[in-house]
Amino acid sequence: MAEKVMVKGNEAMAEAAVRAGCRLYFGYPITPQSEFTEYMARRMPQVNGVFLQSESEVAAVNMVYGAACTGNRVMTSTSSPGFSLMQEGVSYIAGAMLPAVFVNVVRGGPGLGDIQPAQSDYFQATKGGAHGDYHLIVLAPGSIQESVDLMEDAFRMADEYRMPVLILADGMLGQMMEPVEFPEFVKLEGINDHSAWALRGATGRNANKVTSFDIDPVNLEKMNMLIQEIYKRVKVREVRYEAIALEDAEYMLVGYGTMGRILGSVVKLARNKGIKVGLFRPITLWPFPYAELKKAAQGVKTILTVEMSTGQMVEDVRLAVEGSVPVEFYGRTGGMVPTPDEVLAELLKHV
Incomplete structure (x- = not known):
């Protein structure tokens, strides 16, 4: 090695x-x-x-x-x-x-x-x-x-x-x-x-x-x-993505890049509280994993998309699920980075 x-x-x-x-x-x-x-x-x-x-x-x-x-x-x-x-x-x-x-x-x-x-x-x-x-x-x-x-x-x-x-x-x-x-x-x-x-x-x-x-x-x-x-x-x-703890998830987080990494910590925090949360992290933003995200969202009650922006990828998330699942959004902008606790508090509003 x-x-x-x-x-x-x-x-x-x-x-x-x-x-x-x-x-x-x-x-x-x-x-x-x-x-x-x-x-x-x-x-x-x-x-x-x-x-x-x-x-x-x-x-x-x-x-x-x-x-x-x-x-x-x-x-x-x-x-x-x-x-x-x-x-x-x-x-x-x-x-x-x-x-x-x-x-x-x-x-x-x-x-x-x-x-x-x-x-x-x-x-x-x-x-x-x-x-x-x-x-x-x-x-x-x-x-x-x-x-x-x-x-x-x-x-x-x-x-x-x-x-x-x-x-x-x-x-x-x-x-x-x-x-x-x-x-x-x-x-x-x-x-x-x-x-x-x-x-x-x-x-x-x-x-x-x-x-x-x-x-x-x-x-x-x-x-x-x-x-x-x-x-x-x-x-x-060439479509690529990462799915974490989605097998039994009732709620899904979606984020990419370092925000997706931060959401991995949110999954652990939520699971420790007994909330079944999973993460879908697109790795290819184009081509976007539309079909893979829609399949992963089956059985999920709510999707929370988190970005370091006022909301951009969230539009592709909504296109992917075609209205079958409510898609909420949380974002910070101007260089502000959401913390795991901050995202968890937002997620709990939709649980």
Whole structure:
């Protein structure tokens, strides 16, 4: 068994990206994510990779766009206002069907907000923050170890489906420290062999072309429908979630990321009081586990969705159960984090 080391979340995710084969990183520092960028500045030269601090987040995402055209594993990381600035580039990357990995360490908002943890970027991440019909695969780790474990999956899915993948973390996950076991380095041989489409240098009539543009509406619709077919495969193959103590549950808590982790403590507190409570934690926010949540909610009296926002994922929870179960909501915003006792008190109002 590999030795565990105590690491800050941002640095753990960065090291996991290096081990997953990322050799191209472009970014701009912004709290509470800055350690990610700082770590990559040190680490990329050590693995014969490229690090470039851009002049802005707009520049960073367009550098990612260009590098992704080569088929190599490329990424950037940022926090909420920075990710907003990247949205046009994200849409171009999705439209051009390019693999890239993004990390958003969410902070309080709207506007400049603060640097405390929040989950108020859910709509932006899962419903499309920019223009056009597109999606990102969105992964929401609940611990530093899970963020490390999901990083190789993020790059693998980006390559396999030729689409951008977003790891949606938050300021708490980025700044806290936990013991982590890192995976071995992936073998780079073969994983970047995308000669069928990538720009690797060509002459004459066989040159590849990467674009998200077609002025002919018939052709543009065909391109859109091809992308939608890929999304259908993702929905079948990549849905992930965690279910805790739901076998006999009369009440269900739903939360993602570090909020889902906090709700694990609420389940224990409630069970100690004799209240049969379970937890459903979505790990893929897109594709959202609609069918799995609806099945898990059978026989449950009430669902309480808890978020570090004014209520965003709760809409997908209500869509999932289709009115078969009452869905209540509790949230804190602006960087405030609900405590287990606070959530339990809210839950008891519905018992």
